[in-house]
Amino acid sequence: MKRVNGSAGPVPPVRAEQDVVTERRPRAVLVLGAVSGTVLVLALGGEAVAGHDAVAIVAPPWSRPAPGLPLGADALGRDVLARVLAGGRDLTLTSLAAALTASALGVAGGLWVGWSRGRLGRAAAGAADLLLALPLLLLALLAVVALPGPAAVVAGTVLGGTPLTLRVVADATAAARHAGYVEAALSRGERGGAVLLREVLPAHAGLVGADLGQRLVLAVQLAAALNVLGFGPAPPAPDWAAMLRENLQGLGLNAAATIAPAAALAILAGSVAALSHSLATRDGLS
Amino acid sequence: MNRHGLTVRGLTVTGRTGTVIVDRLDLRIAPGEVLALVGPSGAGKTTVLRAVLGALPSGLRQASGRIEWHGAPVRAPRRWRRRTVGFLGQDPASALHPLLDARAAVREALPRSGRDGGEEERALAEVGLDPAGLGRRRPHQLSGGQAQRVALARALAADPELLVLDEFTSALDPAALVLVLERVRRRRGDGRSVTLIVSHDMAVVSELADHVVRLGPGEGSHVAPRPPVLPPAGKRRPGGAPVLEAHGLTIAQPPGGAPLLSDVDLTISAGEGVAVLGPSGSGKSTLLRVLAGLHPAGQGQAAAAGRPLPWPVTERGPAALRALALVGQNPLDVLNPARTVGAALARPLRTLRGLPRRTARAEVLRLLATVGLPEDLAHRYPAALSGGQRQRVALARALAGGPAVLLADEITAALDDRTAAQVLDLIDALRHRTGLAVLAATHDPAVAARADRVLRIEAGRLHPHPRSHDDDRRPSLDVL
Amino acid sequence: MPWPARALARTVLLMAAASVVIFLCTAALPGDAADVLGGGRAAPGELARLRAEQGLDRPLHARYLDWVTGVLTGDPGVSLITGRPIGELVAQRAGVTITLAVAALAVSVPVTAALAWAAARGPRWLRHPANAAVVAGAALPQAVVAAALVAWLSAAWGLFPPVSMLPAGEPAWSRPDLLVLPVLTLALPIAAYGAALLRGAIADVVARPYVRDAELRGLPPATIALRYVLPMIAAPATRLFAVTLGGLVAGTAVAETLFGLAGLGELLVTAISTRDVPVVQSVALLAAAVVVAGLAAADAPRRRRETARP
Numbered sequence A: 001m002k003r004v005n006g007s008a009g010p011v012p013p014v015r016a017e018q019d020v021v022t023e024r025r026p027r028a029v030l031v032l033g034a035v036s037g038t039v040l041v042l043a044l045g046g047e048a049v050a051g052h053d054a055v056a057i058v059a060p061p062w063s064r065p066a067p068g069l070p071l072g073a074d075a076l077g078r079d080v081l082a083r084v085l086a087g088g089r090d091l092t093l094t095s096l097a098a099a100l101t102a103s104a105l106g107v108a109g110g111l112w113v114g115w116s117r118g119r120l121g122r123a124a125a126g127a128a129d130l131l132l133a134l135p136l137l138l139l140a141l142l143a144v145v146a147l148p149g150p151a152a153v154v155a156g157t158v159l160g161g162t163p164l165t166l167r168v169v170a171d172a173t174a175a176a177r178h179a180g181y182v183e184a185a186l187s188r189g190e191r192g193g194a195v196l197l198r199e200v201l202p203a204h205a206g207l208v209g210a211d212l213g214q215r216l217v218l219a220v221q222l223a224a225a226l227n228v229l230g231f232g233p234a235p236p237a238p239d240w241a242a243m244l245r246e247n248l249q250g251l252g253l254n255a256a257a258t259i260a261p262a263a264a265l266a267i268l269a270g271s272v273a274a275l276s277h278s279l280a281t282r283d284g285l286s
Numbered sequence B: 001m002n003r004h005g006l007t008v009r010g011l012t013v014t015g016r017t018g019t020v021i022v023d024r025l026d027l028r029i030a031p032g033e034v035l036a037l038v039g040p041s042g043a044g045k046t047t048v049l050r051a052v053l054g055a056l057p058s059g060l061r062q063a064s065g066r067i068e069w070h071g072a073p074v075r076a077p078r079r080w081r082r083r084t085v086g087f088l089g090q091d092p093a094s095a096l097h098p099l100l101d102a103r104a105a106v107r108e109a110l111p112r113s114g115r116d117g118g119e120e121e122r123a124l125a126e127v128g129l130d131p132a133g134l135g136r137r138r139p140h141q142l143s144g145g146q147a148q149r150v151a152l153a154r155a156l157a158a159d160p161e162l163l164v165l166d167e168f169t170s171a172l173d174p175a176a177l178v179l180v181l182e183r184v185r186r187r188r189g190d191g192r193s194v195t196l197i198v199s200h201d202m203a204v205v206s207e208l209a210d211h212v213v214r215l216g217p218g219e220g221s222h223v224a225p226r227p228p229v230l231p232p233a234g235k236r237r238p239g240g241a242p243v244l245e246a247h248g249l250t251i252a253q254p255p256g257g258a259p260l261l262s263d264v265d266l267t268i269s270a271g272e273g274v275a276v277l278g279p280s281g282s283g284k285s286t287l288l289r290v291l292a293g294l295h296p297a298g299q300g301q302a303a304a305a306g307r308p309l310p311w312p313v314t315e316r317g318p319a320a321l322r323a324l325a326l327v328g329q330n331p332l333d334v335l336n337p338a339r340t341v342g343a344a345l346a347r348p349l350r351t352l353r354g355l356p357r358r359t360a361r362a363e364v365l366r367l368l369a370t371v372g373l374p375e376d377l378a379h380r381y382p383a384a385l386s387g388g389q390r391q392r393v394a395l396a397r398a399l400a401g402g403p404a405v406l407l408a409d410e411i412t413a414a415l416d417d418r419t420a421a422q423v424l425d426l427i428d429a430l431r432h433r434t435g436l437a438v439l440a441a442t443h444d445p446a447v448a449a450r451a452d453r454v455l456r457i458e459a460g461r462l463h464p465h466p467r468s469h470d471d472d473r474r475p476s477l478d479v480l
Numbered sequence C: 001m002p003w004p005a006r007a008l009a010r011t012v013l014l015m016a017a018a019s020v021v022i023f024l025c026t027a028a029l030p031g032d033a034a035d036v037l038g039g040g041r042a043a044p045g046e047l048a049r050l051r052a053e054q055g056l057d058r059p060l061h062a063r064y065l066d067w068v069t070g071v072l073t074g075d076p077g078v079s080l081i082t083g084r085p086i087g088e089l090v091a092q093r094a095g096v097t098i099t100l101a102v103a104a105l106a107v108s109v110p111v112t113a114a115l116a117w118a119a120a121r122g123p124r125w126l127r128h129p130a131n132a133a134v135v136a137g138a139a140l141p142q143a144v145v146a147a148a149l150v151a152w153l154s155a156a157w158g159l160f161p162p163v164s165m166l167p168a169g170e171p172a173w174s175r176p177d178l179l180v181l182p183v184l185t186l187a188l189p190i191a192a193y194g195a196a197l198l199r200g201a202i203a204d205v206v207a208r209p210y211v212r213d214a215e216l217r218g219l220p221p222a223t224i225a226l227r228y229v230l231p232m233i234a235a236p237a238t239r240l241f242a243v244t245l246g247g248l249v250a251g252t253a254v255a256e257t258l259f260g261l262a263g264l265g266e267l268l269v270t271a272i273s274t275r276d277v278p279v280v281q282s283v284a285l286l287a288a289a290v291v292v293a294g295l296a297a298a299d300a301p302r303r304r305r306e307t308a309r310p
Helices: A026-049 A079-088 A089-116 A120-131 A135-148 A149-174 A180-187 A192-203 A205-228 A240-251 A256-282 B045-052 B077-084 B102-108 B117-127 B144-156 B174-187 B202-208 B282-294 B318-323 B340-351 B357-370 B375-379 B387-399 B417-434 B445-449 B474-480 C004-027 C034-037 C046-054 C060-072 C084-123 C123-141 C142-156 C176-206 C210-218 C222-258 C265-273 C275-306
Strands: A002-004 B006-013 B021-029 B034-038 B061-067 B087-088 B161-166 B192-196 B211-215 B243-254 B260-267 B273-277 B299-306 B324-327 B405-409 B435-443 B455-458 B461-464
Touching: A026 A079, A026 A256, A026 B161, A079 A256, A089 A192, A089 A205, A120 C142, A135 A149, A135 A205, A135 B375, A135 C004, A135 C222, A135 C265, A135 C275, A149 A192, A149 A205, A180 A192, A180 B282, A180 B324, A180 B340, A180 B387, A192 A205, A205 A240, A205 A256, A205 C123, A205 C142, A205 C222, A240 C142, A256 C123, A256 C142, B006 B045, B021 B061, B021 B192, B021 B211, B034 B045, B034 B202, B045 B061, B045 B192, B045 B324, B061 B324, B077 B087, B087 B144, B102 B117, B102 B144, B117 B144, B117 C084, B144 B161, B144 B174, B161 B174, B174 B192, B174 B202, B211 C210, B243 B282, B243 B435, B260 B282, B260 B435, B260 B461, B273 B282, B273 B417, B273 B445, B273 C275, B282 B299, B282 B324, B282 B405, B282 B435, B318 B324, B318 B340, B324 B387, B340 B375, B340 B387, B340 C046, B357 B375, B357 B387, B357 B455, B375 C034, B387 B417, B405 B417, B417 B435, B417 B445, B445 C222, B455 C046, B474 C142, C004 C060, C004 C275, C084 C123, C084 C176, C084 C265, C084 C275, C123 C222, C142 C176, C142 C222, C176 C222, C222 C265, C222 C275
Parallel strands: A002 B211, B034 B192, B034 B211, B087 B161, B161 B192, B273 B435, B273 B455, B324 B405, B405 B435
Antiparallel strands: B006 B021, B006 B061, B243 B260, B243 B299, B455 B461
């Protein structure tokens, strides 16, 4: 047997870890995180930097953009810029509350279901399936019969989103039960709850973060739908989604009155969705 | 047309970030020859294969070099593969389409013109499968060994000019392996067939190959770990007092079901190395998991370092918890991806030994030195570690509590021979220097060869396994 | 139980559960129909009289049974506001919604398939933009899509009327130009959402060892797509179809309201804002029935293939 060493002379230098290293992309996550954070802060605090009162009538209806009125006026002659700056707060707060509630319930339930793997867990998963059969928006619309708009958004997001989170987290937890790091912790006597919080949850932080992003997008969509249908804040109050409906007819006169709130909603939902997607791809989930 | 066989000139493959994975590799396989690529895991063997086949996974790029077939560059790699190449991957059984039956699977590999002449029956019969009985079965209706043979029949059916076999020795069952070896031997010297194999089994390689190309770092390069810094010798001596005792253990899988193992009696002394052999599914791992407290014992008692070992594990006292440590087999999930190496090692130091934070930090560095890893690894996440490094960290984590017995569950199964040997050397050294006892579940003769005593599980019982001291040392270890 | 019986049992169970959820949401919560009838300013005595008249003083379960019996016997009751039979209201408006939904399905199914394929398996230069389109499209609120379509196709290009004032009594399909914008508003977000899920299913199949092996063996891409990938994603795809149907049904509410189409979605929204509880209940139950039927249909092929295996 001959031994040939690559016949190119010296042994080629090779990165031995290559096959094991999963290339992480923290930069995309950081950039998108910063963008989403900025958008959220602007949506929540935009009112403070608005020059005009958001409900005062300052110009003729559908005035085109002009000095001092950068985005023109809306159907009733109110400052569009001021309304866009002020019109995201309630919607964003509602969506954040809804998403955090749905995610927290889903994560807690998922950890429990995935860890205990009992009959109760299967029943919970079955009940979750049942809720999935009803469309989210329909649930929220039903809720709005009896509840105020924001509460209906929370109810719809929780009813429609929690089962999805629960399922994802339960699957991940069940898989992690036999991971080396979990068994090592168990065999040195750590309790189940501590293992779940110290080992399983941090190991799936990317998953939970990505999922929270999805719930937030869902909640924003739900809030936008309800507000567009007129179940949001009462009329003079500014709201991005309500602005879409109020100003759609005036597109030919002052397009900015429709496009600005639409862009605000799109950037809010889009940046969160992109962040969620990049978190999921980083951890090889999608 | 010149029949030069396969020529690779100056092949360089780079990763996404520009890291060089294969650097200016030249290969030449003439018709009738067999060439073997060897090297440690992660050296780029499979990458070379994919590059030769013109099918690099996304993220990898062929930066330079040429692949030539019979003297001409390969222009349409997919068509060339379809016409010329037979391929058998690392896990042949999983390479079968779950909805296609055996005949349909083999038929896929045949050229259109040869599909009516009963070629697929012949190909199946050639690998020892009865086409009448098994031809209509889908993969889930076949045994694992039969499925491997179907994949083998498919790779060989068209009598490919270029046969590529990727790590086939680790996955194939012995009978199928014999078939492959025989077939490759027949191809050798026939003046037509070109064969490219990747393997880490040096016994197979030395027997089959005309050329051996070694990839990866040579001796003394940056991958070689620093020598372990072991604790001073003489604290505990081999052959001392028993550190692990089990009497009449009965183990059911699942708990409460039919017993998998009955009446297990086991005594291990300080510094002793004991290997447990047995077919997969016989309960080797479960025995270790029972001792570690992860799985309940149906009956019987156990004690470690003189302390009783109750079940569940949360009932165990601190001394009993310290006495045993389990290391698993899968380097992919052995460490928490969200924790740095330092944090992973500090946790048992604090829970098991009650060290304050500052002392634990210093102790982490000492543990890393013990397993021969550099100190700066403490700040890294597992994703940045190789498989061998992860297993060493797992070993360090197991040693953190100062165990009397190490329960090693197939710890080298996922490592290549060289890395495995280094890990085993380290464990041997610890055994001799500190009196650590080791109970290893394994199917690897190389692990068993290092043990003082070998036990075998047969028919649900644990038996002593007679062995002489020099019979089953694997030649591959010495060659590597 | 053989699967037809099991599927039927499941469908009945799902419908029963949906009806309970719908009834509880709308009937058991504070603020009942008597408030609506009394205009919110009625005296307590008047309210009690109205409650008794409507049967609202009876226990919850009795009212639920009344409602279910009514629905099952084809008499879902009358609208609190207009006093017209609900069956008549629904029949009058169903045409618009069905036209809208069928057209949106016809658009979204091929768009979903194309987007998912481009994102998971398309040519490399296309994958990134396709993925971005999927992520963004699935994230956008429906109203934003509607605004963008109106701004682009109607205001900027003048192609379609921005608000569809459908002449009364004329069937919806007689004026296709009025339907383009609402149909796209419905179809595009759902197509993107579906593509996001389908892409995952395709990526999952494509990553399986036998598909990678087929690529290494040099099988043509079309063979891999048709023989290796398609049969394996049939089950998730049909399930996805059912979920899509649910989104579509609920989405008609937004599309019809924004574009001024008098369909079932608009009926539901109007009924909710006027607290016309019987109408809300019936329309919601109808929507749930469509979704549950879709789920049952999606389950059928999966069950059949599973039972075909030994």
